[in-house]
Amino acid sequence: MASELTETGFFDRRAENVARDLLGVTLGFCGVGGVIVETEAYHRDDPASHSYRGQTPRNAAMFGPAGRAYVYRSYGMHWCLNMVCQPGSAVLIRALAPTLGLEVMRARRGGLADRLLCSGPGRLAAALGVTGAEDGADIMQPPFRLEPRPREPDIVAGARIGITKAVDELLRFGVRGSPHLSKPFR
Numbered sequence: 434m435a436s437e438l439t440e441t442g443f444f445d446r447r448a449e450n451v452a453r454d455l456l457g458v459t460l461g462f463c464g465v466g467g468v469i470v471e472t473e474a475y476h477r478d479d480p481a482s483h484s485y486r487g488q489t490p491r492n493a494a495m496f497g498p499a500g501r502a503y504v505y506r507s508y509g510m511h512w513c514l515n516m517v518c519q520p521g522s523a524v525l526i527r528a529l530a531p532t533l534g535l536e537v538m539r540a541r542r543g544g545l546a547d548r549l550l551c552s553g554p555g556r557l558a559a560a561l562g563v564t565g566a567e568d569g570a571d572i573m574q575p576p577f578r579l580e581p582r583p584r585e586p587d588i589v590a591g592a593r594i595g596i597t598k599a600v601d602e603l604l605r606f607g608v609r610g611s612p613h614l615s616k617p618f619r
Contacts, residue, residue: 438581444572445499448474448522452606455516455524457582462561465534466578467551469526470611473593474604477521494569495523502577504558504568511555514563516572527594527605528552530613531560553615591618 437443438458444451452472460466488496494503495517503515503523515523529551531538538550538560551557558564573579587609592600594616607614 438579443500444516444518446518448476448518448524449604451516451518452524452604453588455526456588456606456608457584457586459532459578459580459582460526460529461533461578461580462563462567463576465531465537465561467529467531467533467613468582469528470530470613471526471528471605471607471615473525473527474606475515475523475525476519479522479599479602479604496520497569500572502563502567502570502572504563504565506565507555512558512564513554514558514561514567525554526557527554528607528611528613528615529557529560530611537562548612552613589618 443454452474455469455472458469460469491505492503494501497517499517499519501517503517505513507513514526516526517523531547531550535547539545539547541562542550542556542560545556549556550560570577589607589609590603591605591607592603593605607618609618
């Protein structure tokens with residue numbers, strides 16, 4: 434699948450498959466970024482998904498073309514970056530191992546330890562400089578950059594974080610043992 438990373442077909446699949454296949458991929462944005470180490474999948478018939486009740490102005494990107502960014506504000510404070518898959522589904526990028534533009538990300542995050550720079554979706558978007566302006570943007574075009582993973586990482590699955598519906602679904606994926614995860618897997 435890595436060779437198809439820059440093709441729309443990579444994203445035009447079930448969110449769970451895309452979420453797993455994004456682990457180990459390098460994500461860049463405006464010269465900063467790192468290796469994706471944690472994701473969560475959300476699909477149209479998922480009561481925890483923003484698309485569950487249908488299209489609204491806020492979630493319109495989720496119903497657009499695959500391979501687009503869906504960026505929303507969480508709790509009115511933090512931007513969160515998702516990648517749109519099949520209509521009404523997306524993958525939340527929860528954590529990166531920062532590797533590109535560390536000085537810029539450190540300055541944006543006010544002195545957090547490198548391990549915490551991109552640990553959690555709000556921190557990740559802040560470190561990258563992603564805002565609502567990127568909602569609907571093509572993930573495969575600048576200022577975004579995706580690089581295929583060199584090999585498939587050791588992947589672990591678990592329950593998603595910070596939701597109250599469909600809490601038992603194992604739709605959170607991570608690179609086993611990564612110190613950059615937003616929360617350890619059980």
